[in-house]
Amino acid sequence: MARTTSLxxxxxxxxxxxxxEQHVLDSLRxxxxxxxxxxxxxxxxxxVEQLLRKGEIDKEVYGVSRLxxxxxxxxxDALALHFDLTVPFARYVVENSGYLTFPFRRYQIxxxxxxxxxxxxxxREFTQADIDVVxxxxxxxxxxxxxxxxxxxxxxxxxIPPFVLRVNNRKLAEGFYRGVGLTDAPAVLRExxxxxKIGAEQVSRNLQDTVGATPEQAEAALxxxxxxxxxxxxxxxxxELGVSNNLLDEGLNELAEVVGEASRRAPGxxxxxxxxxxxxxxxxxxxxxxxxxxxxxxxxxxxxGRYESLASSGKKTYPGVGLSIGVTRLVTRILSRSMAQASRxxxxxxxxxxxxxxxxxxxxxxxxxxRARGIATEVAATAQKFGKQIRYAERRGIPFVWFSSVAEDxxxxxxxxxxxxxxxxxxxxxxxxxxxxxxHATVLRAATTDD
Amino acid sequence: MARTTSLxxxxxxxxxxxxxEQHVLDSLRxxxxxxxxxxxxxxxxxxVEQLLRKGEIDKEVYGVSRLxxxxxxxxxDALALHFDLTVPFARYVVENSGYLTFPFRRYQIxxxxxxxxxxxxxxREFTQADIDVVxxxxxxxxxxxxxxxxxxxxxxxxxIPPFVLRVNNRKLAEGFYRGVGLTDAPAVLRExxxxxKIGAEQVSRNLQDTVGATPEQAEAALxxxxxxxxxxxxxxxxxELGVSNNLLDEGLNELAEVVGEASRRAPGxxxxxxxxxxxxxxxxxxxxxxxxxxxxxxxxxxxxGRYESLASSGKKTYPGVGLSIGVTRLVTRILSRSMAQASRxxxxxxxxxxxxxxxxxxxxxxxxxxRARGIATEVAATAQKFGKQIRYAERRGIPFVWFSSVAEDxxxxxxxxxxxxxxxxxxxxxxxxxxxxxxHATVLRAATTDD
Numbered sequence: 001m002a003r004t005t006s007l008x009x010x011x012x013x014x015x016x017x018x019x020x021e022q023h024v025l026d027s028l029r030x031x032x033x034x035x036x037x038x039x040x041x042x043x044x045x046x047x048v049e050q051l052l053r054k055g056e057i058d059k060e061v062y063g064v065s066r067l068x069x070x071x072x073x074x075x076x077d078a079l080a081l082h083f084d085l086t087v088p089f090a091r092y093v094v095e096n097s098g099y100l101t102f103p104f105r106r107y108q109i110x111x112x113x114x115x116x117x118x119x120x121x122x123x124r125e126f127t128q129a130d131i132d133v134v135x136x137x138x139x140x141x142x143x144x145x146x147x148x149x150x151x152x153x154x155x156x157x158x159x160i161p162p163f164v165l166r167v168n169n170r171k172l173a174e175g176f177y178r179g180v181g182l183t184d185a186p187a188v189l190r191e192x193x194x195x196x197k198i199g200a201e202q203v204s205r206n207l208q209d210t211v212g213a214t215p216e217q218a219e220a221a222l223x224x225x226x227x228x229x230x231x232x233x234x235x236x237x238x239x240e241l242g243v244s245n246n247l248l249d250e251g252l253n254e255l256a257e258v259v260g261e262a263s264r265r266a267p268g269x270x271x272x273x274x275x276x277x278x279x280x281x282x283x284x285x286x287x288x289x290x291x292x293x294x295x296x297x298x299x300x301x302x303x304x305g306r307y308e309s310l311a312s313s314g315k316k317t318y319p320g321v322g323l324s325i326g327v328t329r330l331v332t333r334i335l336s337r338s339m340a341q342a343s344r345x346x347x348x349x350x351x352x353x354x355x356x357x358x359x360x361x362x363x364x365x366x367x368x369x370x371r372a373r374g375i376a377t378e379v380a381a382t383a384q385k386f387g388k389q390i391r392y393a394e395r396r397g398i399p400f401v402w403f404s405s406v407a408e409d410x411x412x413x414x415x416x417x418x419x420x421x422x423x424x425x426x427x428x429x430x431x432x433x434x435x436x437x438x439x440h441a442t443v444l445r446a447a448t449t450d451d
Numbered sequence: 452m453a454r455t456t457s458l459x460x461x462x463x464x465x466x467x468x469x470x471x472e473q474h475v476l477d478s479l480r481x482x483x484x485x486x487x488x489x490x491x492x493x494x495x496x497x498x499v500e501q502l503l504r505k506g507e508i509d510k511e512v513y514g515v516s517r518l519x520x521x522x523x524x525x526x527x528d529a530l531a532l533h534f535d536l537t538v539p540f541a542r543y544v545v546e547n548s549g550y551l552t553f554p555f556r557r558y559q560i561x562x563x564x565x566x567x568x569x570x571x572x573x574x575r576e577f578t579q580a581d582i583d584v585v586x587x588x589x590x591x592x593x594x595x596x597x598x599x600x601x602x603x604x605x606x607x608x609x610x611i612p613p614f615v616l617r618v619n620n621r622k623l624a625e626g627f628y629r630g631v632g633l634t635d636a637p638a639v640l641r642e643x644x645x646x647x648k649i650g651a652e653q654v655s656r657n658l659q660d661t662v663g664a665t666p667e668q669a670e671a672a673l674x675x676x677x678x679x680x681x682x683x684x685x686x687x688x689x690x691e692l693g694v695s696n697n698l699l700d701e702g703l704n705e706l707a708e709v710v711g712e713a714s715r716r717a718p719g720x721x722x723x724x725x726x727x728x729x730x731x732x733x734x735x736x737x738x739x740x741x742x743x744x745x746x747x748x749x750x751x752x753x754x755x756g757r758y759e760s761l762a763s764s765g766k767k768t769y770p771g772v773g774l775s776i777g778v779t780r781l782v783t784r785i786l787s788r789s790m791a792q793a794s795r796x797x798x799x800x801x802x803x804x805x806x807x808x809x810x811x812x813x814x815x816x817x818x819x820x821x822r823a824r825g826i827a828t829e830v831a832a833t834a835q836k837f838g839k840q841i842r843y844a845e846r847r848g849i850p851f852v853w854f855s856s857v858a859e860d861x862x863x864x865x866x867x868x869x870x871x872x873x874x875x876x877x878x879x880x881x882x883x884x885x886x887x888x889x890x891h892a893t894v895l896r897a898a899t900t901d902d
Binding site (some may be wrong): 018039080090347396 | 456457458461462463464465466469470472473484485486487488489490492493494495496498499512513514515516517518528530531532542543544547550551552554556557562564566576591593597600635651652710715716742796797798799812815822825827829830832833843846847852
């Protein structure tokens with residue numbers, strides 16, 4: 001991976017790397033569809049107005065405008081590339097609500113763009129894979145449990161190291177803060193969010209300096225954030241802190257439902273982590289993030305949460321819960337640490353060799369018979385010496401070379417050579433089948449996915 | 452299809468329409484991979500310099516820049532969204548030539564953007580599906596034949612009306628024009644290109660006025676452009692015009708090879724059409740375009756050609772041949788004329804109903820067993836009355852509803868209802884299988900694809 005791309009932050013894969021990415025995308029699609037999520041795509045651009053509605057991130061947004069503006073275009077809305085799939089999805093739901101069935105379950109796998117300073121794990125163009133369920137007016141809490149389960153299943157299918165889904169609940173945190181007398185919950189959360197970066201001592205000082213907490217209040221907030229359990233025992237740990245508040249109770253019940261069910265179905269994959277804050281303000285209940293064990297510094301590879309009002313239109317509101325996988329972040333790490341690789345760099349399983357230039361059409365007939373059985377096949381373009389044709393297959397990683405000739409009695413004869421072993425056997429184009437593992441380029445997990 | 456999108460020229464599909472688009476994309480991918488083409492994707496942006504190298508199309512290009520420029524960004528190259536997949540592919544080949552095996556066969560399916568005035572068949576954001584073979588220094592002519600065959604096969608798999616691939620050859624035309632004394636071949640081609648729009652008489656006048664042709668030369672050029680044959684008989688028709696030129700001979704041989712092989716393998720799908728010019732200047736031999744029979748006014752849905760130097764780097768040149776399908780143009784027409792539709796609007800084949808709220812986890816167990824066999828399954832989120840749960844499945848188009856209960860002896864019992872027929876039968880979650888046609892949402896061609 002010494003190769004660098006000509007535009008920093010815009011990764012492009014070689015064909016064999018692209019096979020790994022396609023494997024990840026196909027696997028996600030399969031899991032999402034098995035759980036009944038419909039695919040949608042939204043356009044790459046939104047109006048600038050729509051994109052900046054939610055807050056102060058305009059520095060990251062790429063504006064889009066025709067290089068040659070004319071009198072027409074001055075009347076057009078200013079456009080920009082979307083920076084996530086949530087804002088476009090919210091717009092899509094409002095725009096098409098009359099054509100959708102609620103609760104609406106969708107997955108969406110697309111590129112997004114952010115003009116941030118590029119570094120590993122942070123590109124300017126990258127692919128996200130989102131699932132959301134959105135209700136019309138209301139949405140059962142159960143979906144918070146279900147979406148965690150779907151994402152655990154989706155991530156488990158990928159060639160990545162063990163991961164942990166960390167879950168928290170905004171109601172729990174906010175109720176607890178109120179219970180100890182801290183009323184500006186978002187401000188407290190903002191400070192708690194810095195815990196991993198600046199440490200408990202500094203967070204405590206910040207809470208006292210900027211939120212006006214007493215030392216005891218700050219300590220209580222930090223005690224809450226220190227709780228991490230792989231089962232529902234966090235409830236007891238919170239109770240031991242002696243705070244009582246209705247919203248806290250609600251949050252504890254919700255989080256216990258998510259963690260209880262997920263830990264029962266996927267032991268060790270989920271942690272109740274009461275320090276998780278997630279920056280975005282629209283989350284109102286469950287929040288999720290996911291780290292790869294041993295790669296925590298990569299940041300979260302799958303995040304999301306519950307929002308009481310993702311979108312609204314007139315009197316209608318659309319609550320939802322969703323999670324987003326950073327596909328490019330994952331694939332970049334898979335490739336840079338050789339966690340998986342393609343079994344070959346081309347789809348082709350067979351190269352049909354040419355005896356002479358006139359046999360090209362007959363060779364296409366053979367190839368057609370193989371393709372009809374799903375065997376990816378190329379035909380040599382020119383009748384070079386067989387040694388050269390075999391070396392071409394070798395360089396491309398094509399495992400089999402097919403030879404046809406005409407016997408003395410005029411009947412065609414066929415042989416196929418496995419160029420890895422050198423073994424060459426008679427074969428019938430109407431029935432020959434390569435070993436199952438050679439039929440398609442496959443993605444092989446490295447023996448150890450840890451680095 | 453009364454639905455309109457909020458931004459003209461940026462089509463977005465409803466979930467059931469997206470299933471049709473995905474069917475088209477999956478089908479193309481399958482055909483391309485069966486023929487040994489590797490997938491690549493290039494970034495959405497190129498430098499403006501790179502994009503405008505080939506000519507005067509800057510009015511159509513969307514520039515991209517961060518909304519909040521800072522001191523850093525003034526040093527960055529000006530960027531713009533790609534308007535096709537050929538220019539980015541050329542850049543990719545030069546940039547990665549050391550990592551690729553030539554001849555390099557790739558397919559590329561991505562969105563492109565053009566700031567043109569939107570109309571049916573012409574969007575501002577649309578998907579193209581390209582195949583190209585590119586050589587290092589040289590590329591056998593045979594690939595011109597092969598690529599026509601691959602695209603005929605790819606298009607034949609789609610739910611579209613009959614189509615015709617029209618093929619011509621720049622050498623043939625240029626050699627013929629030189630043979631009659633017209634030396635500015637590109638100028639002649641530009642006029643011939645207007646034939647369908649303005650008619651033979653006006654083209655003849657233009658040839659005389661702007662290219663300086665004599666009436667006889669103009670007539671000869673028009674006679675050539677009038678030749679259309681479904682086999683190689685065009686060779687004789689051209690010979691009858693009595694023009695001799697070496698380049699003409701070369702072009703006749705090449706075109707005869709493409710049309711001969713393609714008409715033998717796919718009778719009626721290919722036409723030698725000596726009026727085809729194709730606008731882009733970099734084509735140097737074979738040129739292709741494709742129309743849907745009865746939808747000619749939609750324009751070409753699959754075009755391309757041979758280029759002697761798509762890309763060059765120092766002393767190296769990379770000749771190639773390629774074709775590009777206008778996927779969005781095809782899908783828009785399929786949907787607007789109801790040529791095909793999805794069998795249902797969701798992936799789900801089964802909804803597992805809930806007896807009571809406590810049975811959700813057991814219902815997930817049943818769903819997990821079904822999903823393990825590839826059956827897309829949802830679980831009801833709340834234990835509403837069965838009638839309501841069935842109506843939910845009905846509204847979403849889910850064909851089967853699963854009911855579980857506990858018998859008097861404590862053993863679980865299961866039944867599955869086909870909500871279309873009302874038939875309800877006992878079923879085992881470990882072995883039940885829906886009819887094959889209900890397993891996935893499929894795309895059904897309309898009885899007649901003609902309108």
